[in-house]
Amino acid sequence: MTKQKMRSLKDFEGFTNCWGCGVDNPIGLKLKFKRDGDIARAEFTPNDNHQGWPGYIHGGIINALLDEAMAYPAYYGGYYCVTAKMETRFKKSAAPGQRLLISSQISEVKEKLLNVEAEIKLDDGTLIAQAKATMYIMEKT
């Protein structure tokens, strides 16, 4: 992707077909993040179509929830970013029908990079997974 194309990402606000958050994507996760100070929060209750092994949510879905979550605090801070790398630790498995509480916040701001952290917990506080990402800042508003 060229720098010129990257700069235009801002123009895509309101895009509604994103697999993670687009309200018009018929098969997407339709995540709705809410701003809580500097923290981005969302809830998601996976169904049978989000399984890997029967009864257990796919690691890719867990990773996708964390990835999507980590874009939001950057956005709240006025940064337009792409994820450069991401490390995820899976602590416990989650099951279809269990409500997942997703939260994310910036941990460090460097000149060209943002470090962001995210986690997924159950209602009772059980930690399902946590992730750290390094994001490349394309534009700061």
Add this chain to the structure above:
Amino acid sequence: MSIWQEMADQDMKEAPLCFACGQKNPIGLKLKFRNEDGKAVTEFTPTEHYQGWPNVTHAGITCTLLDEAVGYAAYYLNVYIVTTKLNIRFIKPTMIGKKHIICAEAKQVDEKKVSGYGTIKLEDGTLIADVKAEMHIIMSD
């Protein structure tokens, strides 16, 4: 009973609803991996439903492709695993409609642990993303 034991006690060799490889999952990726000298290989061309930014493949889908690929590579070692850790590097963004070539290999580290490495490339060899994974064995053949 640990969650791992609980999972191992179930018959999970079939996963028709798996988000990544289940052929009966209406919203899934329906991946079909093949064993090429122990490596798990497949191709996937994302449709518009799997975009993040407009026309760009959602990073959560990229993660799912890599997670599933290392899982299959482990399966070719005759073990069933769950992912415990993923380190993903996003090298280049990639567009929907382009064929993604996914390839992964795995090796057993000890009685309970498998490590994996996987890549996503375009047909011209461009590296899109790679992963280093750690997996926990829940069942062996």
